[in-house]
Amino acid sequence: MGQPDRSTERLSTDELDWDALYADLAPRVYNYFRYRMATNADAEELTSRTFERAWRSRALYRHDLAGFSTWLFKIAQNVGIDYRNRQRFHLPLEAASNVALEATPERDAELSSDLARLARLTAKLPERERELIALKYGASLNNRVIAGLTGLSESNVGTVLHRLVKSLRAQWFGRESVGDE
Amino acid sequence: MNDDFLHQMREAPGPEFLAELKGKLDRQRLPVPPRPRRSSFVRGLITGLFLAGAGLAIAAVTLDDVPAHLRALVRAPMHLLARVLSGGGGQRPEQGNSQGHHGAVPLGPAWFPTHPQAGASAGVPPSATRQATAASGATAAQDAPAVVSEILTVAATSTTFTLAQLAAGQYKAPNARARVELSADPFMRLCAGQPYGSPEVIEVAQRMSADYSRSCTNNGLRDIIEVRLGSQAIVLARARQSGPLKLSSRDLFLALSRQVPDPTQPGHLINNPNLTWDRIDPALPASPIEVIGPEPGSPAGQLVLELVLDAGCKDALAATAAIRGIGYRGYEEICRSWREDGLYRPSYLARGRIVDYLVNNPTVIGVLTFEQFTRIQDKLLAVSIDGIEPTEANVANGTYPLSRGVYMYGVKRRVLGSPTFKAFVRYNMDAKSLLGNDPNGWGFVELDADERTAILTNVDAKH
Numbered sequence: 191m192g193q194p195d196r197s198t199e200r201l202s203t204d205e206l207d208w209d210a211l212y213a214d215l216a217p218r219v220y221n222y223f224r225y226r227m228a229t230n231a232d233a234e235e236l237t238s239r240t241f242e243r244a245w246r247s248r249a250l251y252r253h254d255l256a257g258f259s260t261w262l263f264k265i266a267q268n269v270g271i272d273y274r275n276r277q278r279f280h281l282p283l284e285a286a287s288n289v290a291l292e293a294t295p296e297r298d299a300e301l302s303s304d305l306a307r308l309a310r311l312t313a314k315l316p317e318r319e320r321e322l323i324a325l326k327y328g329a330s331l332n333n334r335v336i337a338g339l340t341g342l343s344e345s346n347v348g349t350v351l352h353r354l355v356k357s358l359r360a361q362w363f364g365r366e367s368v369g370d371e
Numbered sequence: 372m373n374d375d376f377l378h379q380m381r382e383a384p385g386p387e388f389l390a391e392l393k394g395k396l397d398r399q400r401l402p403v404p405p406r407p408r409r410s411s412f413v414r415g416l417i418t419g420l421f422l423a424g425a426g427l428a429i430a431a432v433t434l435d436d437v438p439a440h441l442r443a444l445v446r447a448p449m450h451l452l453a454r455v456l457s458g459g460g461g462q463r464p465e466q467g468n469s470q471g472h473h474g475a476v477p478l479g480p481a482w483f484p485t486h487p488q489a490g491a492s493a494g495v496p497p498s499a500t501r502q503a504t505a506a507s508g509a510t511a512a513q514d515a516p517a518v519v520s521e522i523l524t525v526a527a528t529s530t531t532f533t534l535a536q537l538a539a540g541q542y543k544a545p546n547a548r549a550r551v552e553l554s555a556d557p558f559m560r561l562c563a564g565q566p567y568g569s570p571e572v573i574e575v576a577q578r579m580s581a582d583y584s585r586s587c588t589n590n591g592l593r594d595i596i597e598v599r600l601g602s603q604a605i606v607l608a609r610a611r612q613s614g615p616l617k618l619s620s621r622d623l624f625l626a627l628s629r630q631v632p633d634p635t636q637p638g639h640l641i642n643n644p645n646l647t648w649d650r651i652d653p654a655l656p657a658s659p660i661e662v663i664g665p666e667p668g669s670p671a672g673q674l675v676l677e678l679v680l681d682a683g684c685k686d687a688l689a690a691t692a693a694i695r696g697i698g699y700r701g702y703e704e705i706c707r708s709w710r711e712d713g714l715y716r717p718s719y720l721a722r723g724r725i726v727d728y729l730v731n732n733p734t735v736i737g738v739l740t741f742e743q744f745t746r747i748q749d750k751l752l753a754v755s756i757d758g759i760e761p762t763e764a765n766v767a768n769g770t771y772p773l774s775r776g777v778y779m780y781g782v783k784r785r786v787l788g789s790p791t792f793k794a795f796v797r798y799n800m801d802a803k804s805l806l807g808n809d810p811n812g813w814g815f816v817e818l819d820a821d822e823r824t825a826i827l828t829n830v831d832a833k834h
Contacts, residue, residue: 206719212393214669220384234388238395245396258719259666304380327377330668334711355374362376 206258208248215259216241218329219266225328226270226320228309236273240266260338263329267321267339311361319354326351375555382553383532386540521547523791526554526561526570530603530674531777534815535574538798542791549795561595561780562587572781572792574799576603576677579780594783598826600799602816604774605678606744606761607662608751610733616656616754620772623756624683625651626660627715629708632688640688643710659714663728664738666717667709671813675738676707678773682757726750741766741774741816766816777815787830796830 219240223233244265251261312320318340325336333351337344527535532553539549554560557573562583579587579597587595607623609616618626625631626648630640648655665671684706709715718737720728726747729737736754741761744753753761756772765771779796786792800823817823 211719212396214666214671216389216392217381217383218668221381224382225380234384237384238392241392241396242399245399257666257717259668259717304376308377308380323377327374328381330381332668332711335668355377359373359376 211258212241215262218259218331219262222263222266222324222329223270224305225308225324228305232273236266236269239273240269243269257335259331260335263325263331263335263339266329307362308358311358315354319350322347322351323354323358378555379553383536383551386536521789521791523547523549523572523786523789523795524570525549525551525572525574525795526557527551527574528555528557528576529553530670530677531574531576533670533813534600534777534799538795541798542794544791544794547791549791558583558780559586561782562590562592571785571789572779572795574600574777574779576775576777578776578778592782596781596783596787598779598781598796598830599818599822600777600779600796601818602766602769602774602776603674603678603814604741604761604766604771604816605675605814606739606741606773607736607754607756608729608739608744609736609754610730611750611752612730613733613752615752616736617758618655618754619686619757620682621686622648622651622655622683623679624687624706627662627710628680628684628687628706629710630705640705643712646714658734661732661735662715662738663718663720663735664715665813666719667715672717674814676709678775679738680707680709682772740814763816763819767819767822774816793830797827800827 216237220233220237223236224230227233227236240262244262251258308323312323315323321340322336325331325339326333331339333344333347336342336347340347342350525535525539532551535549535551539551542549551574552570554570554573557570557575558579560570561573563569579595584595587593607618625643625645628643631643631645633639633641645651645660647657647659649657664675667673667676684702688705718725718728725737725739725743729735730750737751739747739751744751744761755761759765759771761771761773766774769776779799781792800818818826
């Protein structure tokens with residue numbers, strides 16, 4: 191018996207539970223940006239921008255085109271790209287190196303946090319691989335959704351992540367990985 | 372893939388930040404969807420007419436042989452415009468703008484006025500906060516703590532993290548708070564017996580096993596206390612007109628798991644080929660497998676995953692060599708992976724719409740919280756699991772398969788006597804008014820009132 195085709199079902203905006211969407215996705219978007227930016231302040235700022243942009247255009251969301259989380263994370267990706275581009279143009283490297291950062295307990299804690307450590311380990315990775323880490327472990331997305339967001343195949347996502355985790359794990363724990371435990 | 376160290380860096384955003392952002396979003400009016408664009412033919416026609424009219428006007432003004440009446444017709448709008456601009460007759464453009472101004476909303480972040488400080492509690496919807504305050508006003512007053520400087524560290528799993536975080540957000544005291552951390556194995560952290568870095572309490576959705584109990588004892592922790600906070604429960608339901616449906620845990624696993632035993636090659640696993648219920652068991656209806664519920668990556672989705680698939684996996688795969696000796700990681704891969712071919716679909720339908728959707732699609736099964744189902748039983752029928760119906764009694768005594776208890780464990784000497792601990796326990800249990808309608812409390816079921824009172828009395832009494 192064939193499955194009824196519900197792929198073109200279109201829910202009107204008022205049929206969606208926006209409170210549930212926010213409660214579920216806000217922490218995931220936040221953590222996606224934490225894993226990309228490594229600072230909580232940046233993560234909050236970019237999470238706000240993502241949701242403000244999404245909420246303004248939520249009437250345009252078409253259920254038949256993509257799951258809501260896919261749609262929202264596409265917006266988050268674009269917000270992140272805009273932010274990084276602006277950082278690149280407005281803060282030349284020479285200026286960045288001369289900025290005297292105020293030493294505060296919060297800043298010290300941030301710099302020594304696990305997330306900062308991860309940022310140092312991933313700094314030299316290609317952009318695509320840093321994005322995969324953030325989508326998988328920050329945003330808690332499955333490989334299928336990640337594939338849709340990155341343009342990779344699902345199996346490719348799994349393969350790349352497996353290799354990345356193995357390498358990061360070895361660096362994190364300071365020993366050669368002996369395989370999955 | 373041993374990737375716990377990457378998962379553990381997640382943390383919840385601050386409740387104040389969440390509440391403030393939610394407030395901004397709630398103040399946005401729903402934008403009007405864009406009007407459908409006119410077809411290109413109509414646009415072309417209008418453009419053509421405009422150009423033709425402009426050409427005619429130019430010709431009428433410039434050519435000498437054009438009849439006078441046509442010339443006057445073309446010039447009339449120009450004369451009117453000249454009168455308007457010179458101030459004679461009609462409104463001045465400036466006056467027109469101010470009288471017709473409708474307060475157009477500017478674009479960009481400047482939309483949002485500074486939001487006044489949130490009310491009593493940040494991190495929860497204001498309505499839930501008011502309900503919580505009303506319902507637990509007396510208890511909150513009792514819990515007004517003395518001024519102590521302490522941080523109660525709580526380790527929670529992914530499915531109890533949101534509950535613990537909500538309770539922690541409710542507790543407001545100077546110099547004292549509960550800090551909740553996500554942990555893949557809270558029992559291990561508690562029983563490690565480290566003087567520093569171990570959490571004071573853990574919040575988990577299973578009872579401590581004998582192995583962990585021995586581990587705690589071996590590390591000098593003989594005074595572990597257990598506090599039952601409530602339960603997590605879900606109900607599978609479908610339209611009443613479809614009639615009752617009885618499923619086993621094994622049926623659910625074979626319907627919704629990504630991989631299932633290969634019927635032609637015992638001991639091997641294949642991608643789930645079952646499209647209809649009778650493929651799993653000929654005694655079941657020959658209707659398509661369709662289940663809607665929380666998004667798989669969400670905390671609610673994780674809860675559903677664990678409740679729905681765990682029980683059936685062991686049964687369905689007991690004889691399968693593929694899972695012998697696979698270890699914990701392999702278990703996660705095989706026994707806790709949703710099928711991803713669309714037969715389980717995430718749904719963000721508003722609560723009022725779920726019932727209508729299920730009634731209009733009688734072959735679809737919806738995953739609901741226990742609270743949701745009890746409110747709409749007149750329209751939906753629960754699916755019984757292993758012959759057990761989802762009732763309050765069956766959830767409380769743990770016999771209903773799609774439910775489990777939520778517990779808190781702590782080292783007695785470190786927590787009893789702590790006002791932060793007592794308040795944290797109380798807020799974790801006082802869920803009905805606070806969490807019943809809050810997405811973050813999805814699936815939580817309160818204890819019976821008598822049992823709750825007895826437990827809280829016990830916690831308060833032990834110093």
